[in-house]
Each structure stands twice: as structure tokens, then as C-alpha cells.
Amino acid sequence: MTTQSTAQTTILNLPEDELVHPGNRACSGCGLSIIYRIGLKALGRDTILVVPPSCLTVLQGLYPIAATQLPCLNVTFASTAAAATGVLGALRAQKNETTTVAAWAGDGGTSDIGLQALSGACERGENFIFICYDNEAYMNTGVQRSGTTPQGVITTTTPFSGKAQKKKDVPSIIAAHGIPYVATASASYPLDLFDKIVKAKTIQGPKYLHAHTPCPAGWGFDPRYSVKLGKLAVETGLFDLYEIENQTFRLTGASKKLIGKKRKPVREYFKTQSRFKALNDEQIESVQKEIDAKWEEYARMEQC
Amino acid sequence: MHIIESGNVAAASGVKLAKVQVVAAYPITPQTPLTEKLSEFVDGGEMDAQYIPVESEHSAMAVCIAASSTGSRTFTATSANGLLYMNEQLHWAAGARLPIVMCVVNRGIGAPWTVWNDHQDAISQRDTGWIQIYCCDHQQIIDTVLHAFYLAETVNVPVMVCYDGYILSHTYMPFDIPEQKDVDRFLPPFTPAYALCPEKPANLNTVTLPDIRPDIRGDMAPGYMEIRHNLHMDMRAAIDVVADIDQKFKDIFGRGGHPFIEPYRCEDADFVAICLGSLSYHLRDVVDILREEGIPVGVMGLRLYRPFPNQAVRDALSGRKGVVVFEKALSYGNQGALYADIKSALYTADNRPTIHNYILGLGGREIKTHHLEKALRASCTKPDTIGDTPEWIGLKM
Numbered sequence: 034m035t036t037q038s039t040a041q042t043t044i045l046n047l048p049e050d051e052l053v054h055p056g057n058r059a060c061s062g063c064g065l066s067i068i069y070r071i072g073l074k075a076l077g078r079d080t081i082l083v084v085p086p087s088c089l090t091v092l093q094g095l096y097p098i099a100a101t102q103l104p105c106l107n108v109t110f111a112s113t114a115a116a117a118t119g120v121l122g123a124l125r126a127q128k129n130e131t132t133t134v135a136a137w138a139g140d141g142g143t144s145d146i147g148l149q150a151l152s153g154a155c156e157r158g159e160n161f162i163f164i165c166y167d168n169e170a171y172m173n174t175g176v177q178r179s180g181t182t183p184q185g186v187i188t189t190t191t192p193f194s195g196k197a198q199k200k201k202d203v204p205s206i207i208a209a210h211g212i213p214y215v216a217t218a219s220a221s222y223p224l225d226l227f228d229k230i231v232k233a234k235t236i237q238g239p240k241y242l243h244a245h246t247p248c249p250a251g252w253g254f255d256p257r258y259s260v261k262l263g264k265l266a267v268e269t270g271l272f273d274l275y276e277i278e279n280q281t282f283r284l285t286g287a288s289k290k291l292i293g294k295k296r297k298p299v300r301e302y303f304k305t306q307s308r309f310k311a312l313n314d315e316q317i318e319s320v321q322k323e324i325d326a327k328w329e330e331y332a333r334m335e336q337c
Numbered sequence: 338m339h340i341i342e343s344g345n346v347a348a349a350s351g352v353k354l355a356k357v358q359v360v361a362a363y364p365i366t367p368q369t370p371l372t373e374k375l376s377e378f379v380d381g382g383e384m385d386a387q388y389i390p391v392e393s394e395h396s397a398m399a400v401c402i403a404a405s406s407t408g409s410r411t412f413t414a415t416s417a418n419g420l421l422y423m424n425e426q427l428h429w430a431a432g433a434r435l436p437i438v439m440c441v442v443n444r445g446i447g448a449p450w451t452v453w454n455d456h457q458d459a460i461s462q463r464d465t466g467w468i469q470i471y472c473c474d475h476q477q478i479i480d481t482v483l484h485a486f487y488l489a490e491t492v493n494v495p496v497m498v499c500y501d502g503y504i505l506s507h508t509y510m511p512f513d514i515p516e517q518k519d520v521d522r523f524l525p526p527f528t529p530a531y532a533l534c535p536e537k538p539a540n541l542n543t544v545t546l547p548d549i550r551p552d553i554r555g556d557m558a559p560g561y562m563e564i565r566h567n568l569h570m571d572m573r574a575a576i577d578v579v580a581d582i583d584q585k586f587k588d589i590f591g592r593g594g595h596p597f598i599e600p601y602r603c604e605d606a607d608f609v610a611i612c613l614g615s616l617s618y619h620l621r622d623v624v625d626i627l628r629e630e631g632i633p634v635g636v637m638g639l640r641l642y643r644p645f646p647n648q649a650v651r652d653a654l655s656g657r658k659g660v661v662v663f664e665k666a667l668s669y670g671n672q673g674a675l676y677a678d679i680k681s682a683l684y685t686a687d688n689r690p691t692i693h694n695y696i697l698g699l700g701g702r703e704i705k706t707h708h709l710e711k712a713l714r715a716s717c718t719k720p721d722t723i724g725d726t727p728e729w730i731g732l733k734m
Binding site for chain 2: 078079080081083090091093094095096097098099101102103104105106107108109111112114115116117118119120122123124125126127132149150152153156157
């Protein structure tokens with residue numbers, strides 16, 4: 034583990050240029066809308082977006098009105114990373130080596146239907162930033178379970194007993210491709226996200242950013258608690274902020290500060306959302322043990 | 338330059354001459370040698386293009402869609418199940434009005450697996466909004482690739498250049514490779530209607546509502562149905578464009594003159610056999626044999642399948658005694674798709690011929706000249722027997 038930290042942008046020196054028009058179709062309390070606004074500031078105007086069907090398609094507006102000020106190509110569900118490859122290919126053919134290409138997909142569009150194209154693009158070493166916003170289910174179609182839905186969560190396709198399987202660890206899968214930069218982020222820590230995207234822009238090759246985005250409608254909580262719950266996911270050690278830069282893992286920001294500290298119990302997070310209501314004490318205890326073991330490993334890595 | 342090479346090399350040579358900027362492809366038999374040749378051209382420095390070896394056909398078309406949306410001339414090629422794996426992307430490319438050109442090296446579809454030729458792959462994609470042109474020989478393949486870019490970029494509709502797997506793709510024939518300077522005179526550089534760029538941002542292919550909707554200035558913008566109606570009308574208008582391009586090509590290269598239908602011994606023919614692809618050249622031999630017997634028969638190779646040239650078909654077939662449609666594909670449970678299209682075109686003809694349908698050659702089943710001869714002779718001598726169900730040629734069990 035290294036101790037090098039990302040540049041610390043503050044709320045005072047965040048760019049004032051707004052690339053998202055005021056007024057869009059996101060639900061109130063939408064975690065995606067936070068990272069979208071901040072993420073576009075980090076990407077800057079010399080960027081082309083590639084977006085598959087997702088909540089972002091809706092947020093970006095219905096024809097002929099658009100919420101975004103960046104050029105955006107809407108593509109089919111499975112093809113996001115391949116489409117980003119096509120944009121890059123055309124830009125190279127036109128001798129444009131400067132424009133940033135950012136693919137921006139939901140967790141289903143990344144971890145399930147979009148994984149093959151993403152894996153292919155990572156293996157080819159495409160020079161793009163792939164941002165996955167993870168609201169942990171198919172929210173745009175009405176809360177169906179996805180590969181990244183956590184175990185025990187109630188969705189419309191796991192209606193009574195909750196999802197039986199564990200959450201797919203997409204950042205690790207992508208990191209296994211040996212790409213130069215993989216990072217996680219959270220809507221509740223937008224400056225950490227900003228700095229990671231700014232850093233990603235300076236790196237050649239595939240960059241993958243996996244952002245946790247609370248979803249009031251899908252998770253079952255009051256929209257005013259979005260930021261609070263995103264923080265709680267980090268503070269309980271359930272969702273960790275980290276970077277894997279050139280194969281080297283290190284915790285960042287709020288997660289880094291948790292090393293050696295007493296974390297909040299996961300139960301505190303579970304009790305805030307109706308999607309966890311099928312979890313029994315035994316299951317919660319089992320999750321707590323897994324999280325404790327993960328953090329013991331982090332502490333051991335820190336000492337190395 | 339005259340050379341003797343395979344149909345796949347003819348196609349690759351056309352793509353190179355068209356100065357394609359982005360090629361994306363995934364291997365599938367019998368298309369593979371075409372994209373292998375293109376990767377040779379690119380890696381060897383003969384062709385200034387981005388060659389993107391994608392991980393699937395779905396992604397191949399995604400790359401073409403995105404690269405075309407970003408303003409580059411794009412190409413891919415596929416066959417059979419690869420084409421089917423692209424299906425939603427084909428609809429997307431046409432709906433987004435992107436002038437992508439793709440060679441479809443025709444092959445039968447699994448299950449059960451077959452790698453051999455028929456036309457079920459391309460025919461099953463006829464309603465995707467792509468233009469489909471079929472080739473009969475190697476010269477037509479290279480020439481049609483050049484036509485296809487001109488056509489696609491004129492009408493903003495993607496084009497499939499279809500040719501028979503193995504029969505054309507892997508056989509060697511003499512053909513002429515045009516000079517680059519002449520091709521440049523024929524095919525101008527690609528100037529996209531819109532290309533994604535940060536200086537002029539637009540949100541492409543976004544969600545449309547069932548109804549038309551005002552933009553921020555209050556001007557009405559089309560809804561989904563208007564956008565799709567435009568595609569249809571532009572496809573219909575493309576028929577005239579196909580004829581214009583054929584003329585322009587002929588003026589420069591001296592080849593062409595039959596943009597829709599290529600006839601053989603049809604001037605005085607009471608009976609006409611019609612089909613897609615290389616089979617029409619095989620049928621020329623059969624026509625010669627039957628002509629020896631005094632049967633007034635000719636054959637037509639249909640070049641343009643979508644948009645369907647109804648008027649040209651009517652003009653060519655109205656007043657004949659009989660029309661015989663030979664097909665390497667069918668709409669299961671009904672009849673050959675081409676047969677249905679030709680009957681539909683002839684419905685408003687003044688003098689409707691009798692019309693027969695033969696299905697043959699599926700999955701590469703060998704098409705014997707004596708089978709064709711027997712079928713065509715029967716249709717010419719007993720033309721009144723019209724059935725709703727096609728007859729099958731070459732079934733052995």
C-alpha cells in the first residue's frame with residue numbers, strides 16, 4: 034500500500050462552469066445527479082459522452098431537449114465500451130488525440146449486459162474513462178436485481194426473501210485486466226470523485242471508475258438522506274473508496290481515515306432502507322464478519 | 338489492374354480504394370479472409386485506417402455506429418450468426434441514419450450449424466432499414482463496395498453488400514481493380530451531416546416521445562413516427578439514387594447499366610427465372626440449354642433487394658407468361674421472401690404472369706444444373722400450376 038494521495042480539490046476551487054443545464058428528469062435525492070454534475074466538471078468541455086439506456090438517458094432529457102452541454106452518443110445497452118472505442122477510433126482517424134471520451138453506464142449496463150464489451154475494450158487498451166454509477170439494481174426499469182445488487186436486498190425480482198447471491202465485485206474484475214487505473218467513488222464524496230476523474234484524464238489507456246450512488250426510490254428511504262446514506266455505506270466499511278493505480282491498491286479519502294478506527298456497525302446502514310427489511314440478525318451478523326475480515330486485511334496491507 | 342483473386346479480396350480491395358477510416362471486425366466463416374486482408378493492408382501501411390479487432394459482432398457494429406457518428410467512414414463485414422448477433426445494432430445504425438457499409442458474405446444460419454452458403458442470414462435482416470445489394474461475381478463485389486459508400490453517404494442509410502459464401506468469397510476469378518485516381522473522382526471524401534464534437538454538442542439518439550414536441554425555441558421537432566417515416570421515404574427515394582450512381586460509375590469505369598436487375602436472354606423471353614446472387618449466373622447455363630430446346634426463357638439477377646424496386650420488377654416481368662423465383666431462403670411457414678415481394682410488385686401489373694417458387698441450396702446443398710433445368714422446364718411447360726407453397730429442389734430424404 035502506498036500513502037500517496039490524490040490532489041485535494043475543495044468546494045472553493047471546484048470549477049464554476051456548469052455543464053448540466055438546471056432542471057432535469059432525475060428523481061429528487063438522486064445520487065447519480067450529484068456525480069453527473071461534478072463528474073462533468075472534472076471531464077470538462079472537451080469531452081464526448083457515450084451513454085447506454087439507464088437512468089442517465091432519462092436524466093439527460095427527452096428529444097429535442099437535452100440536460101447536458103456535452104456531445105453525447107446514446108447507444109444500445111450492451112455496447113457502451115465498444116461504442117466508446119468507435120468514437121476513439123474516429124477521433125484517431127481525424128488526428129484528434131486530445132478530446133476525452135467518457136462512457137457512463139449504470140451498474141446493470143456495466144456489470145451484466147455491458148461486461149463483455151467493457152472487457153474487450155479494457156483488453157484492447159482503449160484510451161477512455163468508463164464511469165459506472167452503481168445504484169445496485171436496474172432502477173430505470175423499476176428496481177430489478179442486478180449483478181451488483183447486494184445479498185439479501187429486496188427488489189421487484191427478489192420480492193420476498195431478497196437476493197440470494199452476493200454483489201459482483203466489478204472493480205476487481207476490471208482491475209484483473211491490468212488496466213492502469215481503477216477507482217471507486219461515492220456520490221457522498223463528490224470532491225474525491227472529482228479528483229479521481231481529473232487524475233484519470235492524465236493517464237493513457239483504459240480508466241475505470243465505480244461510483245456508489247444512493248437511490249431513494251429503489252432503496253426505500255427519504256430523498257433528503259441520500260448523502261447521509263452514501264456516507265454511512267463508507268463509514269460502515271461496506272463500500273470502500275480506493276484506487277488501483279498501476280496494479281497498486283490504496284484506500285483514499287474517508288475510507289483511508291477508517292484504517293485502525295472503529296467503524297460504524299453495518300446494522301446501522303441496513304436499518305435505514307426498506308430494501309434490507311428481509312435481512313435477519315444472522316445474515317446481518319454474517320455480513321458484519323465479512324466486513325471485519327476485509328478491514329483486517331486492509332490493516333495488514335497498510336502495515337506492509 | 339486486372340488480377341485473379343478471391344471474392345473476399347475483391348471486397349477488401351474495394352474497401353481500401355474507398356479510403357475507409359475505421360474498420361471493426363470479428364472473425365466468422367466465410368467472411369474472415371476479407372477482414373484478414375484489411376488488417377494486412379492496415380498493418381502493412383497500405384491503408385491509412387484504424388483497424389479495431391473487437392470481441393464480438395455486436396461490438397463491431399457498435400464501433401461502426403460510434404465512429405460514423407463521430408464523422409469517419411466506416412466498414413465491417415460478417416456472415417450468418419454474426420449478422421444475427423448484430424441485429425439490434427443494424428436497426429440502430431439505420432434509425433440513426435449512419436452511412437455504414439457492411440459486406441455480408443452469405444451463409445446459412447444455425448441450428449444445426451452450417452458454414453455453407455444460403456441467403457437466410459441477409460434475408461432475415463431485410464426489415465432493419467438497411468439497403469441490400471446482391472452481387473453475382475467478383476467484379477460486381479468490388480464495384481458494389483464503391484457504389485455502396487456513395488449511396489450510403491448520399492441518402493444517409495447504411496448498405497449491405499451481399500455475396501455468396503464460398504461460391505464467390507473463396508473462389509478465384511479475374512476482375513479489374515480500378516485506379517485510385519478514378520475512384521477518387523467517383524467517390525468524394527465523407528462529409529457527415531453531423532459529427533459528434535465538443536464545439537457543437539448534441540445529444541444523439543435520445544429518447545423520443547410518441548408525439549411531436551417543441552424544442553426550447555418553441556419549434557416543433559419530429560417524434561419517433563416522423564423520424565421513421567423519413568427513413569422509409571428516403572429508402573424509397575434511394576431507388577433513383579441507385580440508378581444515378583450506376584450511371585456515374587459507368588461514365589468513369591465503363592461498367593454497369595443494370596442497377597436493379599441484370600437480364601440474360603430476356604428480350605423475347607415468355608418465361609423468366611429470377612433470383613439473388615451468383616445463382617443467376619448458374620441459371621444462364623440452364624437458360625442456354627432450354628433455349629436449345631426452343632423454350633423462350635431468360636434469367637434475371639435481382640441486384641437491389643431493399644429498397645425493393647417495384648416499378649423495375651413490374652416493367653421487367655409484366656406481360657411475360659411465367660416467372661420462376663429461385664431462392665436460397667424462405668419465410669418459414671409461408672414461402673420465399675423474394676417470391677412474396679415479386680408477387681406483391683406484380684399485383685398492380687396489367688398482364689400478370691403465372692409465378693412459381695423454388696427453394697434450393699439451403700446450408701450449401703449442391704445445386705445441380707440438371708435439377709435447375711428440370712424445374713425451370715416444368716415451370717415453362719406447365720405454367721398454370723400455381724401453389725401457395727414453394728417446391729423444394731434437391732431434397733434427398
